[in-house]
Amino acid sequence: MSDTITNILLVGVGGQGILLASEILSEAFMLAGYDVKKSEIHGMSQRGGSVVSHVRYGREVFSPIVPEGEGDILFGFEILETYRSLPLLRKGGTVVANDLRIQPPSVLLGQEPYPEGLAEKIRAQFPDFLLVDGQKLASEAGNPRAANTVLLGAVSRRLDIAEEYWLKALEKMVPARALEINLTAFRLGRNL
Amino acid sequence: MKEILSGNEAIARGAFEAGVKVASAYPGTPSTEILETIVNYKEIDASWAPNEKVALEVAIGASFGGGRAIVCMKHVGVNVAADPLFTLSYTGIGGGLVLVTADDPEMHSSQNEQDNRNYAKFAKVPMLEPSDSRECKEFTRLAFELSERFDTPVMLRTTTRISHSKSIVTLDEPVTGLPAPKLVKNAAKLVMLPGNARVRHPLVEERTAALAEYGCSAPFNRIEMRDAGIGVITAGVSYQYVREVLPNASVLKLGMIHPLPMQMIREFAAQVDQLYVVEELDPFIEDQVRAAGLQVLGKEIIPLCGELTPGRLRKAFGIPAAVQATVEKLPGRPPNMCPGCPHRGVFYSLNQLKAYVTGDIGCYTLGFMPPLNAMDTCVCMGASISTASGIVRVLGDDEKKKVVAVIGDSTFLHTGINSLMEMAYNQSPATVVILDNRITAMTGRQDNPASGWTLMDEPTPPVDLMQLCRAIGIRHVQVVDPFDLDQTRKALAEEMNRPEPSVIITNRPCVLVKREGVFQKGLALSVDQDHCSGCKACLKLGCPAIEWQPAPDGGKGKAYIDPLLCNGCDVCRQLCKFGAIGGGK
Numbered sequence: 137m138s139d140t141i142t143n144i145l146l147v148g149v150g151g152q153g154i155l156l157a158s159e160i161l162s163e164a165f166m167l168a169g170y171d172v173k174k175s176e177i178h179g180m181s182q183r184g185g186s187v188v189s190h191v192r193y194g195r196e197v198f199s200p201i202v203p204e205g206e207g208d209i210l211f212g213f214e215i216l217e218t219y220r221s222l223p224l225l226r227k228g229g230t231v232v233a234n235d236l237r238i239q240p241p242s243v244l245l246g247q248e249p250y251p252e253g254l255a256e257k258i259r260a261q262f263p264d265f266l267l268v269d270g271q272k273l274a275s276e277a278g279n280p281r282a283a284n285t286v287l288l289g290a291v292s293r294r295l296d297i298a299e300e301y302w303l304k305a306l307e308k309m310v311p312a313r314a315l316e317i318n319l320t321a322f323r324l325g326r327n328l
Numbered sequence: 329m330k331e332i333l334s335g336n337e338a339i340a341r342g343a344f345e346a347g348v349k350v351a352s353a354y355p356g357t358p359s360t361e362i363l364e365t366i367v368n369y370k371e372i373d374a375s376w377a378p379n380e381k382v383a384l385e386v387a388i389g390a391s392f393g394g395g396r397a398i399v400c401m402k403h404v405g406v407n408v409a410a411d412p413l414f415t416l417s418y419t420g421i422g423g424g425l426v427l428v429t430a431d432d433p434e435m436h437s438s439q440n441e442q443d444n445r446n447y448a449k450f451a452k453v454p455m456l457e458p459s460d461s462r463e464c465k466e467f468t469r470l471a472f473e474l475s476e477r478f479d480t481p482v483m484l485r486t487t488t489r490i491s492h493s494k495s496i497v498t499l500d501e502p503v504t505g506l507p508a509p510k511l512v513k514n515a516a517k518l519v520m521l522p523g524n525a526r527v528r529h530p531l532v533e534e535r536t537a538a539l540a541e542y543g544c545s546a547p548f549n550r551i552e553m554r555d556a557g558i559g560v561i562t563a564g565v566s567y568q569y570v571r572e573v574l575p576n577a578s579v580l581k582l583g584m585i586h587p588l589p590m591q592m593i594r595e596f597a598a599q600v601d602q603l604y605v606v607e608e609l610d611p612f613i614e615d616q617v618r619a620a621g622l623q624v625l626g627k628e629i630i631p632l633c634g635e636l637t638p639g640r641l642r643k644a645f646g647i648p649a650a651v652q653a654t655v656e657k658l659p660g661r662p663p664n665m666c667p668g669c670p671h672r673g674v675f676y677s678l679n680q681l682k683a684y685v686t687g688d689i690g691c692y693t694l695g696f697m698p699p700l701n702a703m704d705t706c707v708c709m710g711a712s713i714s715t716a717s718g719i720v721r722v723l724g725d726d727e728k729k730k731v732v733a734v735i736g737d738s739t740f741l742h743t744g745i746n747s748l749m750e751m752a753y754n755q756s757p758a759t760v761v762i763l764d765n766r767i768t769a770m771t772g773r774q775d776n777p778a779s780g781w782t783l784m785d786e787p788t789p790p791v792d793l794m795q796l797c798r799a800i801g802i803r804h805v806q807v808v809d810p811f812d813l814d815q816t817r818k819a820l821a822e823e824m825n826r827p828e829p830s831v832i833i834t835n836r837p838c839v840l841v842k843r844e845g846v847f848q849k850g851l852a853l854s855v856d857q858d859h860c861s862g863c864k865a866c867l868k869l870g871c872p873a874i875e876w877q878p879a880p881d882g883g884k885g886k887a888y889i890d891p892l893l894c895n896g897c898d899v900c901r902q903l904c905k906f907g908a909i910g911g912g913k
Contacts, residue, residue, distance in 0.1 A: 149661065159332075159494075162332050162494060166330065166332055166496055171495075171496065172494075172495065172496060173460070173493060173494065173495045174493065174494045174495075175492060175494070176492060177436045177492065183663035183664055183666065183694070184661070184663055184666075184872055185661055185662055185664075197495075198568040198569070198571040198572040199568045199569050199572040199638050200460075200493035200494075200565070200568065201489065201493075201637060201638070203573075203637075203638035203639055203642075203650065204637065204638070204649060204650065204652060205639075205649060205650030205651060205653075206650050216658065216659070216661075219658070220655060222653040222655050223652040223655060224652075226650060227650075227651055227653075239875060240659045240660065240661040241661070241662065241870060241872070242660065243659055244867070244870075244872065244874065244875050244876060245699060245876060246864065246867065246876030246878065246885060248659055249878070250659070251656075251658060251659070257655075257656075261653050262653070
């Protein structure tokens, strides 16, 4: 096991299930024998606000938050929040994002437009960028609400963790009645 | 067995392993999950108290009865609990007593970022500060041992980054063989009249000196010698940032930050070339190190305000930061009240009536944001009512009428009752709106004395808010349906014009209440695109379910209601003069 720390940032909108996804990631890293830390802010930042969850793993992790500009993987649940969070990523970092738009209050009120062309802008700075239609693939798996798990599968491909730990983590963290659909969704994502 | 636990979950586990009998708290970010986790250990009597002072006093009672007790609160909660805390320092304890203060540097979810380490020194009680979840659990157990060994309450201080970060914790078995609780009479120790308290105070000073000496050899304060060029004294999450950013620096890692192990600090200072203190917020350690005559650098380079991050620490030490991508200016995404939130119609009406709103602490504080723009002050829990009572005393008759205090049910029960008593007693002619949504919503939907349920999920008689207000001496109390805009607005206008104190209670529950049958979701509404004139009246509610859709050809846009988000509260329909919003019920 090398001394390198891997830094993952999960970003999106409060209420999207970001915390559960970061729990599943953390569980898989622990099962694989790594030290893990994760951090995010609860409270006012939920209620539809921007959310950032930090997950770090390696032989020994100190800071629970990813040092600014040192993220290895940006796991975006919404495209505007993904673009907003690019400064957290290191040069040459990887972006995996759901192709989903959730309008912020000023856009809902018609005060300003939702920014266009964000995917192109992300790719211009970070060529290692996978844009996923999470809802569509999740629907194929049996439930559009499993979009996060599709994305998680896509992220898992980009991490050096054996598949068995991902499956164990999913079994532990996902309610039994939703497990089958989530395992299918995870595999669809993992093949991207 | 290993588990990934948050700091709060680890404190709960530590309390369980320490054999705690009683746990009490008032919810407050970032401390809330401690009690929400403790309640899963059936061996512990876990409960919500109406406020932090009461919670501490419940814990004091359990301790005096010989049981171990833990009480948890956010940093500003200790202000409320300070009265019993300072005298508890004199009486000492029966069973071990631990007070958890969860501080919030950066004010992620707070009105100030006070540094509660000062309370430990001020109240003369020891304080431990863990730096990850493993230490949260270990230090909680240790805090109970120290409490009983030194006959003192012990404070355990976390910060948001400790409480809400997760890391790996090894679980242990609970302690056994603790003495059984029983009544012990000891008036000289427990009745703090002047004659007795004068005897106790010198014992408190002796205790602090003994703890300082103990801290010099205790394993929770440790010197990690590496390169002797730089020596850093640090604690809590700052320790993790120091290890991240200055991996070769020597470190004195403090587990107990009051009293400080000054002899150990001197020894460390003598071994390093340049001594630093790295701590968030106040120069709490630094000032004491400097007062001891040591040369030290701290707040000259470390920010006084906000939390530390690896980046901020790098900057302080002149270490170049990573190159970061730049992005163009983007629409912000602040938090918002939920679709169907019962507060929205009230704030819309207050805005329409041009009220001057003294606000309080809860989700409804978001009523200050555009487009509602209907909150003018917010200071602390319970202050809405007393501030209104004070402000009307300096205003002329025309402006007096504009003053409305807005407070949630849980906040009213926390510290609003005394304020309302003052208003009734002194007949201040302001209007109070109690937003009764049956839950403590902001901190994550905790039950409270008006909800009818306890933390341990048992039914209990709910406080009757209307009867309570009447009993206090408010003669005009009315209940309104906040989803009925006409009724709400009429009631507000009527009470604002009344030259005596009055209360309006709203009666719709929070849309997030989990308990079955409390919140009933309505059918989603929809906009008839043929009738929508594009006047944007409905957008003035700031509801996340209502969206402005610009016309593709540059013509007039239309409103659209997202059926997946709409909870069917019907408020927007009442605002549409063109009858374009329908459905629902």
